Amino acid sequence: MHFEGASKNHRFTHISGLRYKTTKYLLNSLETKGDYNPSFIDFQTFLTYDISEKIELDFLGNYAQNKYLFVPSSRKTAFGNINIPLGLTVYFDGKEIDKFTTLTGAFSLNHKINSNLEIKWIGSAYRTMEKETYDIQGQYFINELDKELGSNNVGDSLMNIGVGTYLDHARNYLDAYVFSFSNKGIYIINDNTIKWGLNYQREIFYDKITEWRMLDSAGYSLPYTDSIVSVSNYLKTNIHNSTNRITGYLQNNYFFENDSALFNLTYGVRLNYWDFNKEFLVSPRASISFEPNWKKDFVFRFSSGFYFQPPFYKELRDINGNVNYNIKAQKSIHFLIGSDYNFKLWNRPFKLITEAYYKILRDLITYEIDNVRISYSGENNANGYAVGIDMKINGEFVKGVDSWASLSVMQTEEDIINDSYTILTDSFSVEFHPGYIPRPTDQRVNFGLFFQDYLPRNPSYKMHLNLLFGSRLPFGPPNSVQFRNAFRIPPYRRVDIGFSKVLISEEKKYESKFLSKFNSAWITLEVFNLLGTNNTISYMWISDIYNRKYAIPNYLTSRRLNLKLVLNF
Numbered sequence: 366m367h368f369e370g371a372s373k374n375h376r377f378t379h380i381s382g383l384r385y386k387t388t389k390y391l392l393n394s395l396e397t398k399g400d401y402n403p404s405f406i407d408f409q410t411f412l413t414y415d416i417s418e419k420i421e422l423d424f425l426g427n428y429a430q431n432k433y434l435f436v437p438s439s440r441k442t443a444f445g446n447i448n449i450p451l452g453l454t455v456y457f458d459g460k461e462i463d464k465f466t467t468l469t470g471a472f473s474l475n476h477k478i479n480s481n482l483e484i485k486w487i488g489s490a491y492r493t494m495e496k497e498t499y500d501i502q503g504q505y506f507i508n509e510l511d512k513e514l515g516s517n518n519v520g521d522s523l524m525n526i527g528v529g530t531y532l533d534h535a536r537n538y539l540d541a542y543v544f545s546f547s548n549k550g551i552y553i554i555n556d557n558t559i560k561w562g563l564n565y566q567r568e569i570f571y572d573k574i575t576e577w578r579m580l581d582s583a584g585y586s587l588p589y590t591d592s593i594v595s596v597s598n599y600l601k602t603n604i605h606n607s608t609n610r611i612t613g614y615l616q617n618n619y620f621f622e623n624d625s626a627l628f629n630l631t632y633g634v635r636l637n638y639w640d641f642n643k644e645f646l647v648s649p650r651a652s653i654s655f656e657p658n659w660k661k662d663f664v665f666r667f668s669s670g671f672y673f674q675p676p677f678y679k680e681l682r683d684i685n686g687n688v689n690y691n692i693k694a695q696k697s698i699h700f701l702i703g704s705d706y707n708f709k710l711w712n713r714p715f716k717l718i719t720e721a722y723y724k725i726l727r728d729l730i731t732y733e734i735d736n737v738r739i740s741y742s743g744e745n746n747a748n749g750y751a752v753g754i755d756m757k758i759n760g761e762f763v764k765g766v767d768s769w770a771s772l773s774v775m776q777t778e779e780d781i782i783n784d785s786y787t788i789l790t791d792s793f794s795v796e797f798h799p800g801y802i803p804r805p806t807d808q809r810v811n812f813g814l815f816f817q818d819y820l821p822r823n824p825s826y827k828m829h830l831n832l833l834f835g836s837r838l839p840f841g842p843p844n845s846v847q848f849r850n851a852f853r854i855p856p857y858r859r860v861d862i863g864f865s866k867v868l869i870s871e872e873k874k875y876e877s878k879f880l881s882k883f884n885s886a887w888i889t890l891e892v893f894n895l896l897g898t899n900n901t902i903s904y905m906w907i908s909d910i911y912n913r914k915y916a917i918p919n920y921l922t923s924r925r926l927n928l929k930l931v932l933n934f
Contacts, residue, residue, distance in 0.1 A: 381410040391922050399437035399457065406430055421475040433463040437501060442917055443510070450510040451526075453907070453917050461499035468492045485549045495539040502532045505907055507915065527915070529908065530581040540571040541678065558618040560633075566610040570678050574602045574686055580908070602686035606678070608641040627656045637694070639675055644693055646673045652701075662707040666720075672697045680730050683743030684844070693745050698725040715760030724751040729779055733843060734805050734903065749779035749804060765824070766817040773811040777804045786846050803839040803850045810836040825867035833859045842906055842914055852916070854901045863891035863927075883934045891927040899923070 369380035385406045392401040407429035414422045437457035445451035471489035478484065507527030547564035578598040616633030632651035638644070650670020657663060675694040682688055703720035728745035753775030762768045778801040785798045814832040819825075837853035869886040894900075904916040 376415040378413045379410065381408070383408050391925060395922065396442055396920060397437050397440040397455075397457075399435060399439075402432075402434040404432045419477045423473045423475065425469070425471045425473075427467070427469040429467045431463070431465040433461070435462075435499075436460040437503075442920075444915075444918055445510075451915070452508045452510050453505060453915075454508070455503045455505045457501060457503050459499065459501040461501060462496075463498070464494075464496040466494045481553045483551045487545075487547045487549070489545050491543040493539070493541045495537070497535055497537040499533060499535050502530065504530045507907070527908070531907075532579045534578075535576040536573075537576060538571075538573045542569040543567070556620045560616045560618070561614065563613040564611070566612070567607070568610070568678070569607045570604070572602060572604040572606070572678070574600055576600045600684075600686045602682070604686075604688060606641075606681075606688065608639065610640075610675070611638045612636065625658055627658075629654045635673075637673060637675060639694075641681075642690065642692060644675070646675070646694060647671075648673050650699075664705040666701070666703045666705075668699070668701045670699055672699055676730060679739075680741045681743060682741065684740060687743070689743045692730070692743065693728050695729055695745070696727040700724075710760065711764075713761040713764060715758060718757045719754070720756075721754040722752070726750055726777075726779070731779065731781060732805065734840075735843065746783070747779040747781045749777065749801070751775065751777035751804075753777075762816065763818045766819065766827070768816045769814075771811075771813045774809060775807075775811075776809060777807050778802060779804050781849070784846050784849075797847075799846075799849075805839060805850065807850075808835050808838050810834070825870070827865045827867075829863045829865075831859075831861040831863075833857065840904060840916075842916070854904070854918075857900050858896075858898050859893075859900065860895040860898075861891060861893050862895050863889055865889040883932055885931075885933045887931055889927075889929040889931075891929070893925040893927060894921075894923060897924040 367380065367382035369378075371378040383406075385404070387402075387404045389401050389403060392403065407427065409427040410425075412424045416422055437459075439457065440453070440455040442453045443450065444453065469489070469491045471487060473485055473487045476484045476486075505528070506525055508525050509523050511523050543566060545564055545566040547562060549562040550560070552559045576598070577596045577600070580597045612635070614633060614635045616631065619630045621628050621630075630651070630653045632649075634650070635646075635648040637646040637648070648671045650668070650672070652666065652668030652670075654664055654666040657665075673694040673696050676692055681692055699722065701720060701722040703718070706717040706719075708715055708717070726749040729747040729749055730745060731742045731747045733740045753773060755771070755773045757769060757771040759767060759769035780801045781799070785796055787794050787796045812832070812834040814830070816830045817827065818829075819827045835857035837856050839850035839852065840854055841848045841851045865887055866889075867885075867887045869883050871885075899918075900921045901918040902921050903919045905919060906914055906916055908914050
């Protein structure tokens with residue numbers, strides 16, 4: 366819900382919103398059965414007060430909290446292929462309790478000195494509190510399934526080929542503060558619009574991590590030794606860190622035209638200094654667009670520049686929890702060319718947007734995706750590139766309602782420094798250099814379609830169709846140099862359909878005292894994942910008695926129904 370308003374003289378205005386949701390219904394459809402109790406609540410407000418005709422004071426505030434309680438009980442997953450069908454059964458003990466809270470507050474003072482000059486002062490504070498605690502034990506069994514067609518026991522277990530137990534433990538706490546003070550300005554002179562900004566930011570972090578995993582396969586703790594009981598992963602940190610950043614930018618936007626075209630040139634520079642690693646960055650960039658005086662409505666664009674991404678706190682830590690004080694910003698050089706084409710089809714407006722790009726990537730901080738967690742290497746250990754093309758067309762495929770279709774093709778790879786490995790045999794050894802390998806985001810093809818329609822004689826009844834396709838993303842076993850991102854998950858496929866009915870509108874009012882209070886109302890019934898596709902989001906790696914590793918797919922939610930009622934008053 367949200368509410369807004371203004372004082373009688375309109376010097377004071379306010380708008381606020383409150384949201385609450387729980388995804389318990391969605392998560393109960395996952396393969397891992399248990400008691401899910403997640404909740405999310407946030408409140409945000411924006412207040413303005415006109416001190417005078419030229420001075421305005423604003424406040425932006427936000428509070429958000431995510432809570433997650435999970436008590437797993439069991440899981441059953443079929444995987445493998447038609448030749449070797451396998452099944453995984455896991456029985457759980459324990460629970461997980463997570464809590465994430467953020468608070469943001471910002472005051473800004475806007476001073477419009479004259480029609481050509483405007484200055485803004487901003488002071489803000491941000492705090493985040495993260496708590497991640499769990500003790501979950503899983504006892505798993507890997508079984509080979511009956512694959513003979515026509516068998517009375519097809520799909521049932523034939524033999525057990527793996528048994529084991531894992532115990533995950535975590536007591537992780539992160540408390541972070543970010544304070545900033547900045548100045549921004551806009552100055553218009555002739556055909557130039559000059560913008561500038563200067564910002565000081567103070568960051569304070571308190572990070573405490575205690576996390577480990579114990580693996581037991583057929584009665585042996587992995588990795589196995591004959592002297593001690595060891596754990597497969599162990600991470601313990603207690604870090605207090607505070608840093609300062611100073612950033613700034615200067616930009617000019619220049620319009621000019623001649624008999625053949627209208628030009629828009631934007632150029633500028635960004636500056637960044639961080640006292641954590643004493644790195645000073647200068648990032649020039651420029652873009653130009655021109656609209657030729659053709660019969661057809663085209664706009665062409667070209668842009669290039671240096672882009673730097675200084676790391677935030679979690680990117681500073683390596684896999685052992687140590688902070689890298691020599692880490693540098695990730696760097697890239699962008700080249701982009703694109704066009705916009707406005708045209709008429711069936712005497713209705715359409716727009717085609719096309720962009721092609723190439724990015725040279727340097728000093729990359731590599732990372733691995735573990736389910737929904739990202740684990741960073743904590744060092745600038747790779748170089749890479751990204752190349753692709755994006756296309757989107759939108760317009761009134763059906764008169765009066767907008768629809769769109771998009772297609773993206775991309776390839777992004779990285780070359781990890783010092784990732785060579787040696788294979789030894791009885792007679793010789795061979796050293797391999799993997800070279801360029803796919804980055805975790807290397808999804809070659811993405812296609813989306815959103816289509817709307819309505820009943821011609823009764824447009825209050827509407828239908829929308831949403832199609833999504835994403836080609837296979839790379840993945841690999843954890844902490845593996847040889848097989849890093851060597852495999853691909855199945856492609857992502859999803860179809861959603863929805864039907865809606867307008868109940869109240871400006872053209873359709875009711876004389877009822879209750880219903881007349883609403884400006885508009887409509888009801889929608891949607892079917893998410895209409896075809897019930899098992900889309901893979903990640904993999905869980907387990908071992909059998911021969912220490913062979915299996916990748917067990919984690920699936921997204923199956924078919925879901927959603928009923929929505931929207932009231933505006």
